[in-house]
Amino acid sequence: MxxxxxxxxxxxxxxxxxxxxxxxxxxxxxxxxxxxxxxTSINAIVAVGMTFVILSGGIDLSVGSIVAxxxxxxxxxxxxxQPLPVALVLAAAVGLACGLGNGALVSWxxxxxxxxxxxxxxxxxxxxxxxxxxRPVSGFDPGFRMLATGRVAFIPAPxxxxxxxxxxxxxxxxxxxxxxYVYAIGGxxxxxxxxxxxxxxxxxxxxxxxxxxxxIAAIILTARLNSAQPIAGMMYELDAIAATVIGxxxxxxxxxxxxxxxxxALIMGVLRNGLNLLGVSSFLQQIxxxxxxxxxxxxxxxxxxxxxx
Amino acid sequence: MNPGETPVLEMRxxxxxFPGVVALxxxxxxxHAGDVHMLLGENGAGKxxxxxxxxxxxxxxxxxxxxxxxxxxIESPRDAxxxxxxxxxxxxxxxxxxxxxxxxxxxxxxxxxxGLLDWRALYxxxxxxxxxxxxxxTAMDPRTPVRRLGMAQRQMVEIARALRSADARILVMxxxxxxxxxxxxxxxxxxxxxxxxxxVSVVYITHRLDEVFRIGKxxxxxxxxxxxxxxxxxxxxxxxxxxxxxxxxxxxHFPKVRATRGREVLRVEHVSRGSTLSDVSLSLHAGEVxxxxxxxxxxxxxxxxxxxxxxxxxxxxxxxxxREVRLRGPADAISRGIGLLxxxxxxxxxxxxxxxxxxxxxxxxxRLSRFGVLPGKxxxxxxxxxxxxxxxxxxxxxxxxxxSGGNQQKVVLGKWLAGDVRIFIFxxxxxxxxxxxxVEIYNLMNxxxxxxAGIIMISSELPELxxxxxxxxxxxxxxxxxxxxxxxxxxxxxxxxxxxxx
Numbered sequence: 001m002x003x004x005x006x007x008x009x010x011x012x013x014x015x016x017x018x019x020x021x022x023x024x025x026x027x028x029x030x031x032x033x034x035x036x037x038x039x040t041s042i043n044a045i046v047a048v049g050m051t052f053v054i055l056s057g058g059i060d061l062s063v064g065s066i067v068a069x070x071x072x073x074x075x076x077x078x079x080x081x082q083p084l085p086v087a088l089v090l091a092a093a094v095g096l097a098c099g100l101g102n103g104a105l106v107s108w109x110x111x112x113x114x115x116x117x118x119x120x121x122x123x124x125x126x127x128x129x130x131x132x133x134x135r136p137v138s139g140f141d142p143g144f145r146m147l148a149t150g151r152v153a154f155i156p157a158p159x160x161x162x163x164x165x166x167x168x169x170x171x172x173x174x175x176x177x178x179x180x181y182v183y184a185i186g187g188x189x190x191x192x193x194x195x196x197x198x199x200x201x202x203x204x205x206x207x208x209x210x211x212x213x214x215x216i217a218a219i220i221l222t223a224r225l226n227s228a229q230p231i232a233g234m235m236y237e238l239d240a241i242a243a244t245v246i247g248x249x250x251x252x253x254x255x256x257x258x259x260x261x262x263x264x265a266l267i268m269g270v271l272r273n274g275l276n277l278l279g280v281s282s283f284l285q286q287i288x289x290x291x292x293x294x295x296x297x298x299x300x301x302x303x304x305x306x307x308x309x
Numbered sequence: 310m311n312p313g314e315t316p317v318l319e320m321r322x323x324x325x326x327f328p329g330v331v332a333l334x335x336x337x338x339x340x341h342a343g344d345v346h347m348l349l350g351e352n353g354a355g356k357x358x359x360x361x362x363x364x365x366x367x368x369x370x371x372x373x374x375x376x377x378x379x380x381x382x383i384e385s386p387r388d389a390x391x392x393x394x395x396x397x398x399x400x401x402x403x404x405x406x407x408x409x410x411x412x413x414x415x416x417x418x419x420x421x422x423x424g425l426l427d428w429r430a431l432y433x434x435x436x437x438x439x440x441x442x443x444x445x446x447t448a449m450d451p452r453t454p455v456r457r458l459g460m461a462q463r464q465m466v467e468i469a470r471a472l473r474s475a476d477a478r479i480l481v482m483x484x485x486x487x488x489x490x491x492x493x494x495x496x497x498x499x500x501x502x503x504x505x506x507x508x509v510s511v512v513y514i515t516h517r518l519d520e521v522f523r524i525g526k527x528x529x530x531x532x533x534x535x536x537x538x539x540x541x542x543x544x545x546x547x548x549x550x551x552x553x554x555x556x557x558x559x560x561x562h563f564p565k566v567r568a569t570r571g572r573e574v575l576r577v578e579h580v581s582r583g584s585t586l587s588d589v590s591l592s593l594h595a596g597e598v599x600x601x602x603x604x605x606x607x608x609x610x611x612x613x614x615x616x617x618x619x620x621x622x623x624x625x626x627x628x629x630x631x632r633e634v635r636l637r638g639p640a641d642a643i644s645r646g647i648g649l650l651x652x653x654x655x656x657x658x659x660x661x662x663x664x665x666x667x668x669x670x671x672x673x674x675x676r677l678s679r680f681g682v683l684p685g686k687x688x689x690x691x692x693x694x695x696x697x698x699x700x701x702x703x704x705x706x707x708x709x710x711x712x713s714g715g716n717q718q719k720v721v722l723g724k725w726l727a728g729d730v731r732i733f734i735f736x737x738x739x740x741x742x743x744x745x746x747x748v749e750i751y752n753l754m755n756x757x758x759x760x761x762a763g764i765i766m767i768s769s770e771l772p773e774l775x776x777x778x779x780x781x782x783x784x785x786x787x788x789x790x791x792x793x794x795x796x797x798x799x800x801x802x803x804x805x806x807x808x809x810x811x
Contacts, residue, residue, distance in 0.1 A: 175682055175683055175685075176678065176681045176682050176683060177674035177675065177677075177678045177681050177682075177683060178681055180663075180667060180670075180671070180674060180683070181674070183660070183662065183663060184660045184663060184667075184671055186662075187660035187661060187662040187663060188656070188657075188659065188660040188661065190656060190657050191651075191656070191657050191658055191659055191660055191671075192660060192671065193619075193638075193639060194617070194619055194639045194649060194651060194657055194658070195639070195643075195671040195672040195724065196638075196639045196640035196642075196643040196644075196672045197640070197671070197672075197674070198638075198640065254660065254661075254662040254663075255662045
């Protein structure tokens with residue numbers, strides 16, 4: 001069932017690519033495809049955390065703000081001359097801490113995820129602005145940019161990072177007890193609790209994963225821009241949610257996969273790229289992308305309804 | 310009732326199956342104008358399924374529905390409405406903050422100038438309808454918000470809403486008196502009499518035999534999806550209806566095997582919790598089935614949840630295998646060998662999107678994994694033999710969502726058979742599952758007690774309690790009202806204790 005669903009999304013991606021190839025031959029060149037992969041990497045990584053959270057029946061609206069906060073902490077650490085590993089660990093720690101805070105409030109505080117992460121969205125954004133006084137942080141050691149511009153056998157570093165993140169996250173989701181509990185909590189929290197699973201602990205960790213993914217995305221973003229912006233990551237939560245639901249993960253929780261999310265993120269990336277190549281205005285682009293999200297989920301809903309009766 | 314006239318409603322040979330279960334097998338129902346037709350049967354007999362087919366909520370697999378002698382297709386709730394069929398469900402669907410009149414005419418509110426709600430017309434229509442139905446407008450002002458009304462009055466509002474248009478002719482009521490006081494029941498019955506006098510036909514689903522004779526004209530008894538009989542109520546009496554409803558063939562043949570009674574495995578001492586449990590003590594021995602009887606709300610499920618660590622108790626404590634324990638959650642109970650088969654298996658027992666194997670393995674993640682990683686196929690290896698032993702009609706890698714009730718129940722059981730559970734708490738273990746699966750669960754209980762497990766079985770089905778228990782505790786209002794030896798107990802003694810009589 002979910003395999004068939006993923007196949008459908010994949011066909012959607014293929015059809016999209018075919019159309020764009022016909023409309024603009026440049027679309028299907030190696031350099032453009034690598035470009036798409038690189039541009040998609042940030043949303044794809046944020047969407048990994050979002051998939052964990054949505055699978056467990058929650059939502060995380062704070063990812064974009066956590067990207068900004070982790071980014072400016074990273075930037076400040078690099079600017080003050082900290083070694084790269086220290087700066088990276090600091091950025092990761094900030095993202096993880098924000099996520100764990102979200103999770104603790106959801107599970108021990110018993111608050112709705114929507115409200116908690118809405119609050120964190122504003123708090124983390126405000127903290128990033130306060131910390132930088134609203135100004136971008138830049139002037140890093142040239143070596144740092146390698147995280148974005150470096151290549152291994154023609155493949156850009158961000159793409160390699162994305163592949164690694166997906167491989168590890170997929171393993172966690174399908175082959176570990178933690179991954180099983182993510183699905184079980186989203187599918188039926190009470191039954192999972194009565195099975196002796198520590199719900200609060202695992203829910204907290206799920207939001208922690210989302211925060212950590214935002215931090216990794218922040219590292220790539222900061223390296224690509226060669227500057228850390230407190231206003232970075234605006235609307236990332238919507239792109240990540242869109243990639244996740246286009247990929248077939250149910251907003252009710254309990255059903256979905258990371259493979260679907262990756263395809264969902266690629267559909268978003270290909271669409272943006274193609275519309276740019278075709279010279280479609282950015283205003284119109286927003287309309288098209290919004291329509292694609294709605295149509296994709298509509299198709300999914302119709303197919304599911306048909307399967308049910 | 311004139312037998313020559315065309316019936317308002319005829320359902321013929323209605324059959325409905327769900328995966329693994331035949332819910333209805335060739336059921337007929339005939340309804341004449343002004344009839345009050347009682348639909349009787351135990352839980353899971355098929356009453357609700359039949360009415361859901363009539364209301365368009367389910368589609369029948371086979372059979373025919375005729376209205377006024379003409380065959381009709383009821384494919385959706387909208388079709389049912391168009392044919393004048395109205396259903397009042399047990400859970401009322403009123404909006405508490407809106408007024409009586411607004412609730413009655415919701416979806417058909419009179420609009421005045423500028424499309425604004427015409428309040429005067431609304432209240433006039435409501436008053437007229439209520440007077441028409443013989444509802445006392447002084448007792449219930451159409452302006453009153455529904456949240457201020459009692460249960461009976463809310464029921465009246467539901468009925469008024471169902472009958473607001475003149476084409477409503479068939480009214481189905483699903484256990485309408487379950488939350489009414491006896492005075493309110495009288496009010497409801499006089500309303501039903503007025504309705505039938507106007508030619509409305511009523512199908513009335515109930516468990517209460519006294520009501521059957523008070524307002525019914527004809528009765529249909531269903532059992533396990535089959536129509537046992539349809540008769541005029543002057544031709545039957547209470548004992549006969551009881552005999553027709555209860556599945557005596559089965560209850561006489563419970564496959565109970567007595568195991569040797571071993572040492573005490575569980576003792577509950579003076580447990581209290583809020584207003585639901587007060588000073589409950591009991592003791593369970595290895596090899597024993599301890600039945601717990603009582604009415605809904607007597608505290609049986611609450612007791613089960615306290616023992617299983619799902620809820621905390623305020624006072625008292627548990628002694629498991631000689632050691633006093635304090636349970637901080639289900640995980641604590643499981644680690645001490647206590648497994649709960651919850652009352653509502655869909656809501657509390659299963660994760661519907663997961664496979665059979667993954668549901669069975671869910672409580673055992675820590676034991677199966679190494680550093681959090683589950684070795685490939687370990688869940689299937691654990692669940693496969695258990696699913697075979699329980700004869701689950703599904704492969705281990707199939708999702709549990711579409712399994713029949715009986716197979717789902719076996720999967721929940723499998724969760725505890727896969728671990729080291731020695732104290733089983735079965736809360737309504739056979740509710741809503743077919744007869745074959747019931748017998749399999751009884752046989753499993755025998756095997757468990759033979760292995761030295763202790764079982765607490767909560768059940769509302771008296772034959773099952775009497776047939777499968779060694780001892781029976783009867784609960785009433787959060788207390789243990791009586792302890793009976795199952796061999797000498799009778800249904801009458803259990804029922805009178807459950808009602809608080811001695």
